[in-house]
Amino acid sequence: MLSSRRNLVLACTLSGVAGYVDGIGFIHLGGLFVSFMSGNSTRLGVSLADGNWMNVIEALALIGVFVVGAACGSLIVRRLGRYRQAFVLLLEALFLAAAGTSYHLGWPLLPIGMIVMAMGLENAVFEVEGGTGIGLTYVTGTLVKVGQGIAALLSGGKRWSWLPNLLLWAALVIGAATGTLAYQRFSLAAIWFAAAVVLAVGAIAAMIQSPRH
Numbered sequence: 001m002l003s004s005r006r007n008l009v010l011a012c013t014l015s016g017v018a019g020y021v022d023g024i025g026f027i028h029l030g031g032l033f034v035s036f037m038s039g040n041s042t043r044l045g046v047s048l049a050d051g052n053w054m055n056v057i058e059a060l061a062l063i064g065v066f067v068v069g070a071a072c073g074s075l076i077v078r079r080l081g082r083y084r085q086a087f088v089l090l091l092e093a094l095f096l097a098a099a100g101t102s103y104h105l106g107w108p109l110l111p112i113g114m115i116v117m118a119m120g121l122e123n124a125v126f127e128v129e130g131g132t133g134i135g136l137t138y139v140t141g142t143l144v145k146v147g148q149g150i151a152a153l154l155s156g157g158k159r160w161s162w163l164p165n166l167l168l169w170a171a172l173v174i175g176a177a178t179g180t181l182a183y184q185r186f187s188l189a190a191i192w193f194a195a196a197v198v199l200a201v202g203a204i205a206a207m208i209q210s211p212r213h
Helices: 005-029 037-050 053-079 084-104 110-122 140-154 163-209
Strands: none
Touching: 005 110, 005 163, 037 053, 053 084, 053 110, 084 110, 084 163, 110 163, 140 163
């Protein structure tokens, strides 16, 4: 799926957005994540062991909202045809914009909920039949594929099969660093930049997927 240059650029852009948003969320929530649910699951287990029930509730809430977002994205992919990718992206942009708006209105919890929904949705962008695809908001599997690609190279396989996944990982890391810097400057209002990028990408996807293309 990452063999197409268009798909690789889109995947790296969205992985960068996920890192950017997760950097913002990590600082704002003091150690919890808005897109990396493996981290939240570990935090959930540790909090259960420590009896820190407030952290348990927070982690469970984040995981639950993310799952709802992922389910909604999957339903969109299953029911729409040509424009499914663009629709998922535009809906993600809408949730991110709603997060920015609710932050400016002074609502403390709603922005985080909207951001987590957006991140759940994003993982449906490359979903194909059977629920498989590219995970854009987490990179453990991506790094496994980098290792497998290197093993293939050393075994006489394709020379550059590991590179697309390494770029996907790098995009998330760079996005997280950028999101951290943006949060230090703009606080949660920095989410507007992510909304603008996803909106632009969604509009481009809609134009590419139109019949004349």
